[in-house]
Amino acid sequence: MAVEQPSQPTIGDLIYDKLFHNYVWRSIFRTGYPNTPRNQMLVVATNVFLHLHPTRIHRTHVKITHTYCLGGLTFFMFLGLTVTGILLMFYYVPSVDRAYLDIQNIQTNVQFGQLMRNMHRWMAHAMVILVFLHMLRVFYTGAYKPPREFNWVVGVVLLVLTFLLSFTGYLLPWDQLAFWAITVGTNIAGSAPVLGPKTRFWLLGGFEVGPDALIRFYTLHVIGLPLLAAIFMAVHFWRIRRDGGLARPL
Amino acid sequence: MATVVVARPALRPTPRARDEEVLVWPDLVFVEFISALLFTALLFLLSYLMNAPLLDEANANVTNDPAKAPWYLLNLQELLLHMNAALAGIVVPTAWLIILMVFPYFDRETEGQGRWFAEVNSVKNTVVSLMVGFWGTLALILWNSGKVALWLKDWFGFSGGDTLAFLERSAALKDPSIVPWPSWADSIPYLWFNLKILDEGPGAGVTTFQKIDLPTLLVDIGIPAGFMVGFSCLLIFGFWRIGWVLTRRDALITLMSGFVGAFLMLTIIGTAFRGPGQDLIWPWDLRTLEGIPGQESH
């Protein structure tokens, strides 16, 4: 009976061993570098971020043309918006005296300020488009069907939250575009029968877009809505796992 | 000699086709990583090429004309031009969101999930519904903005005069000279006391009488609501008759695709074709378009 003899370790193996099997690496990642099926599954199962995924999935679901990564990219936009948003918050004060000047300041005096503002703006638009396309992807693949009914409903809530996040952010530059867009937008809300005027008043903190509206929109934009969205996303992702991963033909 | 038997349940509750599965690391994580990288690069490029718009400082005394909501609300703003404000701004979006949420409770069939366009006629169904929603909405917008009547007149010398003024705008139907409304029709009282929540805001006084304006109600709510509900039903019914809609799923595909078509057209018209005074214009005549370099007025 032929017994396989262990080969001599190469220099590469030695470096690999030093890099990934040392005490510090092990204390952080527990597993070695994910180059064997065992380690690859362990790394997904033991890492809190990767643990959003199962360790293995059906092969049709890694095909780009099944999801076009739309849900994942929507989430990625959310993360990017959080990062660029925090950077913008360093310089922006939500008062009618300062808001506009702060934006100008960000664009002209802050290192990479214009870039950060542009990124935040275009990512916000991208997120709205991506979430809409994600919804269409889910619909046309029939993925809302049982047992994923409730996750579809959670998705619709996320769709609304995404719109609201973008809408509240729109006022913050405090320029003419922002002011009139929010005036028009909240007028739409104000047209509701019976509760409309009340809703509009409550949204704006007054009858017109002014300082109270700015601070309300700011607070909703930077903490209230992101928190809600994060909670619903957590439920959304959890439910995908609980409902048995992505939908596939029975 | 001992034989090791690997214990295996004879019947698994749900057979998992392990052979069909791949490892998340590397297969999925790789795809996610590349698409994230790609999007980061694209967004950096976009941000390098195009600045976020910043107009003059907000001024409540200088109206922006056209004053526009963010682009994803311009579909609603476009609807507002054609019907009662509460119907366009509140009822339609709320109703649509509720309809969306009800989808999976209406269509409970588990078949056909997890595959693009799994049903027999779904591609045809989708494309045609999309087109009907898209071009049908354009036709309605052109009709209600008087363009159709204008072209009929310009090209064929056809003019309906006053009696056919509703060909220009549905609002003409409110005119007593076109439709013989009785004199009491535009002020039917329905509330005799002051309901505070109905009467708030600057200049609000004591409401002693609240009245219904019947012609306005019919024309601004009845006609558009009739069109929206009627067309959707008609389309689904028609597709059922020709055998494209067989199941609830098919009906939802018709509804969703028609909606997407209408939504796209409304958004496009509202964004690119509405100028000062919300008049229909060509996009190249539009001044302040968001993010087009050199077009921000400072």
Ligand code: HEM
């Ligand atoms: C902030 C918004 C959202 C985020 C971040 C998000 C994220 C995701 C992700 C990452 C997935 C995994 C598969 C994929 O990428 O397609 C997914 C699946 C899913 N999403 Fe969303 N989503 C959002 C909004 C929505 C909306 C608006 C809907 C529907 C109205 C929806 C319904 C679903 C359903 C039903 C699934 C399961 C799909 C399947 O089993 O194939 N989601 N979502």
